[in-house]
Amino acid sequence: MRRNMKWAGCATVAVALLGGCGGGGGPPGVENYISPVLLIGGAVDRPSAVSLATLAAKPEVTQTVTFDSGTTPQTHTYIGASLWSLLGDAGIQADASRKNDLLSRYVLATGTDGDQVVFTVGELSPDFGNKASLVAYRETSYGFQGPLGAGQGPVRATAPGDVKDGRYVSKLTGLEVFASPATTPGVGGGVSPSFKVSGAVTAPVTFDLAALQALPRISQAIGTSTYTGVSLWTLLNVVGLRQSASASNPTLSMYVVATGSDGYRAAVSLGEIDPDFGAKGALIAYEVDGSGLRASGMARLIVPGEVKQGRSVSNLTAIEVFVARSGGS
Ligand SMILES: Nc1nc2c(c(=O)[nH]1)N[C@H]1C(S)=C(S)[C@@H](COP(=O)(O)O)O[C@H]1N2
Numbered sequence: 001m002r003r004n005m006k007w008a009g010c011a012t013v014a015v016a017l018l019g020g021c022g023g024g025g026g027p028p029g030v031e032n033y034i035s036p037v038l039l040i041g042g043a044v045d046r047p048s049a050v051s052l053a054t055l056a057a058k059p060e061v062t063q064t065v066t067f068d069s070g071t072t073p074q075t076h077t078y079i080g081a082s083l084w085s086l087l088g089d090a091g092i093q094a095d096a097s098r099k100n101d102l103l104s105r106y107v108l109a110t111g112t113d114g115d116q117v118v119f120t121v122g123e124l125s126p127d128f129g130n131k132a133s134l135v136a137y138r139e140t141s142y143g144f145q146g147p148l149g150a151g152q153g154p155v156r157a158t159a160p161g162d163v164k165d166g167r168y169v170s171k172l173t174g175l176e177v178f179a180s181p182a183t184t185p186g187v188g189g190g191v192s193p194s195f196k197v198s199g200a201v202t203a204p205v206t207f208d209l210a211a212l213q214a215l216p217r218i219s220q221a222i223g224t225s226t227y228t229g230v231s232l233w234t235l236l237n238v239v240g241l242r243q244s245a246s247a248s249n250p251t252l253s254m255y256v257v258a259t260g261s262d263g264y265r266a267a268v269s270l271g272e273i274d275p276d277f278g279a280k281g282a283l284i285a286y287e288v289d290g291s292g293l294r295a296s297g298m299a300r301l302i303v304p305g306e307v308k309q310g311r312s313v314s315n316l317t318a319i320e321v322f323v324a325r326s327g328g329s
Pocket residue numbers: 099100259260261262263264308309310311312313314315
C-alpha cells in the first residue's frame with residue numbers, strides 16, 4: 001500500500017508528531033518552522049514528517065554546485081541536511097536474507113510540481129555511489145544567507161555532480177523508499193553465457209558475447225583493472241526504452257535492476273547514467289585487462305567511481321528496466 005504523500009495525508013503522520021498540520025491547505029510556508037515540509041515514507045522503519053526545525057537540528061552541510069538549467073549554467077551554494085542521513089534516521093528497511101539487499105532499492109523524490117525523480121539507495125550510500133545529495137533549505141548568495149526562493153523551496157533536493165538540474169527537485173515534498181520489483185530468480189550461480197534486457201523496453205533482447213561485441217566498445221579503470229564493454233546507457237538505447245510520454249524528463253523516473261546467476265542484484269537509476277544528468281559511465285563489461293571475465297561470467301555490470309564494487313554484478317542474467325511507482329494512486 002502506498003502512503004498518501006499529499007498534504008491532506010499529513011493528518012496521519014504529522015498530527016501525531018506535531019499536534020497540528022501547518023494551517024491545512026497547501027504546503028506550509030517557510031515561516032511555519034515546525035510545520036512538516038517533507039514526508040519520508042515507504043519501506044522505512046519510521047515514516048516521518050520533517051520540518052525546517054528538524055532539518056536545522058541536523059549537521060549543517062554547505063555545498064556549492066554547478067549545473068545547467070535549460071542551457072544556462074548556474075552555480076548555487078546550498079545549505080542543508082544530508083539526504084542520506086535523513087533516510088538513515090527513518091531507517092531504510094532491507095531483507096537481511098539477501099546479500100546487500102539495500103543495493104536493489106531506490107528512493108523516489110517528489111516535488112509539488114509533479115517531478116518524480118529516482119536515486120538508487122546504492123547511488124546515495126556512502127559505501128557505494130556516495131552521492132552527497134542534500135535536502136537544502138537555505139542558500140548563500142553574495143555573502144547573504146536566506147531561505148530558498150519560492151520556486152525552489154521551502155526545501156530542494158540536490159544532485160551534486162549532475163550536468164543538468166532535473167534531479168535538483170524543487171519544492172521537494174516526499175522521499176519514499178521502495179524495494180526492487182525485479183522478478184528474475186537466481187539460478188544457483190555459475191558462469192552465465194548471456195543476459196536478457198526486459199521490462200520498460202520496446203521489446204526484450206537477449207545479449208550474448210557476439211551481440212555485445214557488435215556494439216561500440218568503451219573502457220573503465222576500476223582500481224588497477226581495466227574493464228571493457230558496452231556503455232549501459234548505449235545498450236539500453238539500442239534496445240529502446242519505453243518512456244512515459246507525459247514526463248518532462250522521463251528517464252529520471254526510471255531505473256534498472258541487474259541480476260546475477262546467483263540471484264544477487266543491484267539497481268542503477270537512469271538519471272545516474274544519462275549523459276544529460278549523472279553521466280556515470282557504467283558499462284556491461286565482457287573483458288578485463290584484455291581477457292574474458294572467466295568466473296565473473298560472460299558479462300558483468302561495472303559501475304565506476306564507487307567506494308566499493310557492490311553494484312558491479314557479475315554473471316549477469318538479467319537487466320530489468322522499470323518506471324518508478326508514480327504518486328497519487
Ligand atoms: N553476481 C554477483 N555479483 C557480485 C557479488 C555477488 O555476490 N554476486 N558481490 C558484489 C560485491 S559485494 C563486491 S565487493 C564485488 C566483488 O568483486 P570481485 O570479486 O571482482 O572482487 O562483486 C559484486 N558483484
